Amino acid sequence: MNIYIEKIMKINNQVWSVLKINGTQNARTIFTSYTENLMLGCEHKEDASIVYFENKDIDKVNMMLNNYEPINTWEWSEVEEENWIQKCKDFFKPVVVDDKVEIIPYWEESSMSCSIKINPALAFGTGHHETTYMMVQAMLDLDLNKKSVFDIGTGSGILSILAKKLGAQDIFAIDYDDLTYNNFYENLELNDVGNGIEFKIQDCDNINNFNYDFIFANINLNVLLDLIPKINTSGNVLVLSGILSIDKEIILKALGNKKVKKIYKRNEWLCLVIEL
Template sequence: MNYTEVQLTVSPDFADILTAELAELNFESFVETDEGLNAYVQEADFDPEALRELVAKYSPITAIAYQINSLEKRNWNAEWERDYEPIEVANTVRVRASFHQPDPAFRYDLVINPKMSFGTGHHETTAMMMEQQLALDFTGKAVLDVGSGTGILAVLAARMGAASVLAFDIEEWAVENARENADLNDCPQITVFQGTIADVDPTTRYEVVLANINRNVLLAEIPTYTTLLQPGGALLVSGFYQHDAADIRQCAIDAGLIPGTALTLRDWSSLLFTKPA
């Protein structure tokens, strides 16, 4: 498949918010640069008018310019290998690619080859989700991972002792990537399928639900996640800005959940909720 690359010249302060905005326009992969941000989208999904509108939206508040390139037969593995460095979470988890050497100092050594999927732990939302996961007990539990991307959260849950993890994503390439990463980490208890929350068996109950998506999806689906939770179960969410946290919290409360730990990292938020026992 061919891809379109958009090279954005913009202040680093706007890289995160533009990443979120572009993800809503079907952009799949992002690389921060010294000049700003490079974003990649399948050629068939690229909407130049939507990009122009987005740039016009931010032009009054920051200097921003962009260049569009058509990419054919790009070596994507070489792209992320060049920029992907291991990350560490709470001195407990280390996320690395298969070409990095393991570090025995960390309790959980995760091998994540991201390809075109979102979720190497470098983004604030993924890092916060993993930090929140470390405070939960996954031993012997059934877990649901909503919008799994690379499968990084599912892999951590499995490595922390989950008996079963059901993960899904709407993108075929993400599903393939998550399956590959589950195999790389020797996690046979992870099952990945292509679909949405509507495809999850409504009669099955989970003790932990993980959802690192975006504000609109969370507001629409939190009541469904609550129904799928066992009494006493935990819902862990991220993928939204701090200024949206109040709306997410109220939605969860209205669904019958009890608010727990909240984390914030560079304007992004993660919230933990529990279902009354």
């Protein structure tokens, strides 16, 4: 069974609505990408996907399901907080990227020289999703030593933490969701990093400074399409993910004359490295 939990549920509630959808892996991946701004958590299995929502969003999700033909069977249930926390420990296993970096829950012991510990009970990004995995791959292929980094949509802070471990000196991270704040700083403490990392709750619409050596953005396609035209710097490197393979031409068109240096692919997802 291939299970990942990417955006772990926000545990400020006690009961969540649980949606089980059936269909091809491709159809389920696409649908969950459409619900990214609503869902609290997601588990992908071989034959079904389990997606978690707040109760108030059920009607919105049902409307989306009714308008998405590739998914024709689904069912709703509920899960309580204590059951979810136990499920988190049951499902969250170490993620190893290219035998160079491991991403582990705080209760696990490190087994590699480059190890990132996080608290997945509150996390917004655990490394299991293809997009995060490829962002880590791309970072490992880049020279971040003594460089500046802009981490857009940081979530749990995995990419900022890795950047620091890879030698970056000036790191600025943002996320629009204020529920990420405590988790971000908790994960910095778990990894004994923090100096040289600044974090703000900020929407992408309000970014006006892209003067960093490396810009990392692992966010959904629509936000990327709004973001790209604003980046008018040169001599730096932009790394993008959150892009489905079927949207490749859309993102390439938006990039225009910007040089795509490398494309990573993992299942239905892409990660692009662009020279500005």
